[in-house]
Amino acid sequence: MKKKIFIDNKPLNCPSQLKAIHDTMDLLNGKWKITIIGCLNFGNKRFMDLQREVTGIGAKMLSKELQELEINGLVSRTVLNTKPVTVEYAITAYGETLRPILREMANWGQHHRSKVKASLNGGKPG
Amino acid sequence: MKKKIFIDNKPLNCPSQLKAIHDTMDLLNGKWKITIIGCLNFGNKRFMDLQREVTGIGAKMLSKELQELEINGLVSRTVLNTKPVTVEYAITAYGETLRPILREMANWGQHHRSKVKASLNGGKPG
DNA sequence: GATATGGGTTTCCTTTTGGAAAGTAGTTTC
């Protein structure tokens, strides 16, 4: 019999575990969310800062992604009393609880990247 | 100055870290991949088994998702010498290295779910 | 009043994703 993957003593296909994973994926989906979170980790940013730093994103997508991140409590939005008005975005404490996931994804992705490279170079040696 | 999230001594927005996270997300994207992986963790499965167990998936999507998982080395495909021909899908050893990510995502998702529930019930108490 | 900056929203369009149903192909069963 094939061995199974267990998470907290439950097999991974336990429906509640799969649902939980889907919930997490839903919050991080879209083309830009992780890049935005990464950008904000470097410090609080205003809308235009983000648009400049997140290469390629348009105002519409930036606005939409920020709204979703805010609704989910991962990013905060603060209107500053400046002239003209500026808006500051920041990672929340809750957003920082994503760190373990991001760490594991970064680790795995780097490992995967070097594995892919190796198989391109050495897959058919000689 | 706002504190930053660090992963292995690098700030999360380090481009290579973000790229690695994107790589990982790309492999797990789509509506069904995680469910398929979860299903296969319960044991090897044939095409029709998967179509029965992954509720709601159609043959086209199942085929496509399995191909992508196979290309990325997460799932193996074995044609068995039966009549009629059957095909067995299984998680690879490499696919099992996703476990830490899946564990963190399951943990976070469950925490998130209970937090959302709590805020629905107790957000405005009394 | 024309222009610029900040922070968006709206419109229109294309691309991508995903689903239902039918078709393909090999083999066995009747």
Added chain:
DNA sequence: GAAACTACTTTCCAAAAGGAAACCCATATC
């Protein structure tokens, strides 16, 4: 040779995602 089973692939369509450009509102500048 018609039907059924496994394992897909193809076609056709609808919905969602995403992008470019224009537009809106406020303030300030020239």
